Every structure is written in C-alpha cells, then in structure tokens.
Amino acid sequence: MQIPNAWSVFNQLATPYQKRPGYAVEVLRSLDKRLAHTRGTARIADIGSGTGIFTRQIAEHVTNAFAIYGIEPSIGMRDVACKQDSAKPIEYLSGSGEAIPLPYRSLDCVTAANSAHRFNRPIFFKQTSNLLRSGGVLLILDNLPSPNLSSFHDRYLSFQEEHVSSYKRGMNSDGFGGYFFMDICSELVRSGLYFDVTKYNWEHEHSLDASSFSELANSSSVNLKVIEAIGQTQFDRAVSEIFRENVSLSGRVTMNYRTEAVFARLAVGTRVGQP
Template sequence: MGDTRAFDDLAEGYQRFRPDYPQAAWETLRGYVGPDVELLVDVGAGTGIATRALRATFGAGPDVVGVEPGEGMRAQAENVAGDVRYVAAPAEALPFADGSASLVLTAQALHWFDRPAFYAEATRVLRPGGVIAVLVNDRDTAASSFLQAYEDLLERHNDDYSRDYRHFPVSDELDAAFGMGDDYRFGWSRRQTRDEFVGTALSSSKTNAVVRKLGEAETRAAIGAVLALHFAGDDVEIPFTTSLFLRRRSA
C-alpha cells in the first residue's frame, strides 16, 4: 500500500468536504450481495464515508469493519458515530480469517494499493460466493469546462500529477482475478459553494502538492480565480460519474 501518512494532515478536511456516493450505487450493491451477510469489510476506509454507508445499506445485522492504516484518517472515522468499527492494517494483509467475509469493498482507494496483493487477500478472506466491490467517484471532466481548467491548474503546478492517474483497467484486472462480473455507471452532480469546492480541493493529496509549491494562500487564490471565470454566483455544480465494479469469489 502507498504511504499511509499521505492523508493524515488532510484528514479533517477529507471528513468535512469529500462527497458521498449515489444511493443507486448502494442499492445496486445490496441487491448483488444479497441478504445473507455476516462480515462486511471496507478496505482503505479513510474517514469512514463508505464504511458508514455499508451500515446504512445493510442494516443492523452484519459486522461492518473499516480497514484503515492511516492514524489521522482512522481517528477522524472513529470520531463519527456509525455503529461500525475500525482496524489498522494495510490492504495487502487483511486481519480476517480465511473465508470469513461476505463483502470486501474498496471505495476511492484502489489506486493506492499493491493491487495484485490486494486481490489475493480479498480472495482469501471472502467466503465462497462472496463479493468484491470497487467503488470510484470521478469528476466528469469532459462535461465541464471548469473542471478542464481546474485540471490544467493541477497539472501545471504538480509535476507528478496527471488527470488520468486513476485510469487503469479495473474491470480487466478483476476479471483476471475473480472471473467475469458486472460493472455499473451512475451519473450525478454535486452542488457546493465556492468555498466548499476549495475545501474539497485542499483535502486532496494532489492539490496538497500544489500547496507545498505555491503556499496555501496562493493556491486558494488560483483555484478561486478559475472558479470566478466559470461561475457567476457562489454556487458550483460539479458533474460526477460513479463506477461500481462487482465480482464474486468462485465457490
């Protein structure tokens, strides 16, 4: 897994500003997994956004566990009520018995993992017929001239950044590891104020690299200038596509 400290200094902003996932994605996941569930695992849980959603989606019965190695992120997760629990462990060494999990989910975290090692661990801990789910929120840059300009800003000031950094063949990798399954896409939009968008941006490790280069005040000003060019008022609408990839462990 990548540097577990990457988000520790950003954890408070991450908890406050990061988006949830569309309800349709959770309903699709629940229907795919089915009602007979015991242990639901959220790997790379961060501040617990998806972990808490698992509890809301599947109800009071199953054990819901968020796996998060980053101390700062885990502390933020544990500060929010949700009738779930959290453990410190990397994605590549999950602290669960063989064949014990009904679901292994990772939401917005797969790109940080040693993916082959994670897929092997998910296979180990899933019960026969258990589900691995990968959930990804992506800003729909192609649908927004503002987002294109914002990505230009990040690429201009962060030499290690590409807007395509999460574009890898998730579906093909899951097919190879688990066999064929189902992929879903959900389009939606998020409304924020300008300040909320800046807060969301600053909760990103990619934008934080710009902060280290320019300083926070100049970074805020640069993002604000792009916002002002594209939105007349204080309201900002950001289009998203959420991808949900579902596979089963073979019996």
C-alpha cells in the same frame, strides 16, 4: 501497525477529506441486491476506508449489512471516521489492502472505494480471496470526473493539469508520486480468483459553497504537488478565483462525477492458502 508509505500523506489530509463527495446511491442498491442471499447477516469490510465516507453509506443504504468494518492504515483518517455519526455501528481497525486484520472466510463482501489504486493489488486480491466466503462479493469503486463536466469542474481540473504535468484527469495516484489509468476489470480477470467481473457507471453531482470547496481542494494529494510548485498562498488565491469565476447566484458550484463500480464474485472453491 506501521503505515505504508503510500498512505502516510493522509494523516495531514484527514480533516478536509470529509468534504469529498459520497458515491452514487445506485452502487449501494446494487450491492444490497448482491447480498440478498445473506438475509441481513452480511459481514462487510471497507478497505482503505479513510474517514468513512463510503463505509457510512454502506451502513445507511445496505439493508443486508449486519457487521461493518472500516480498515484504514492512517490513524488521522480513522480518528476522524470514529467521530462521525452512522446509521449502523462500524468498527474501524488499523490495516491496509495488503494486511487485512480479519479471520479467514469471515466476510460476505469486501469493498474498496477510491483506495485500490494505492494497494499492491495482486496481494490485495489474494488477501480478499482468503477472507471472502465462497461466492462472496468484491466491489472496487472510484469517483472519476464525469464526461459531462460543469465549466467550474473543467476549470479546476485544468488548473491541476497545468501545474502537475504528469497528471491527467481520470488518472489515479500510485501512492509514490506517479499517476496511471487503472483497469481493475482486466486485473481481476488476470488474477484468476474472481468471476462475473462487471463494470457499471453512474453519474452524480456534488454541490459546494466556498468554504467546502476550499477544504475539498486541500484534501487532494494531487494538489499537494500543486502547493509544492506554487506555494500555499498562491494556491489558495487561485482556488478562490476559480470559485468566484464560476459561482452561481446561490453561492455554490457543482462538480460532476461518474461513480465507476466493478463488481466480482469469488470463484467457488477458490483457496489461495489459509493463514
């Protein structure tokens, strides 16, 4: 399939993307409880699965998961994902938030981890409402900067803000060069397709050595704009300096995240239109 423009950038970011953090384990425990009624037969699709960071967490922590699909438009990201070990088998498929290649009413859960901001979300909500079984679970989550940042993480975000004037910490990319603060709860309520829309926040840390931080920094689409502004050499030098100024005696730095998770259930009897 043709890769939507909002995703094409990730072909070049696929390899360093693996250094990004996973998500707070509490979100996976909460998801597992919501799928208890399936008694270990849950079919789950992770949309915009990237290199499979959250998809593999589902495989490891969601005991009720039976079949797991990773839907990703970028072939570079899928190639990296397929090479990673997983606690349960994962089938990676070409697709996007607007074109999910799975049958009508075939899923118990749809997830989107750090990806929904690049979707055409009204279309995505309609797509998922057709794919989910009645009462099925939709989970949209993101890793955002914690309100309680380490001095290192604060300095790194300030560096991004200094060089990309339209970006502020906590914003999401729209996939076309702009940034915005996403309010998934309000969007889901307005869609009229889902009920029991609930948001949770869980704090967690991500520890990195110099090499891992450099790769993480080079996986950021925001930093692609920084590199356009100051060049790769100056960017690498600045990132190294930020690390050196804040590194601990153990040779590592800490980034502080808040996993923001929005759960919703498909309203009983919802039918937008069977394909």
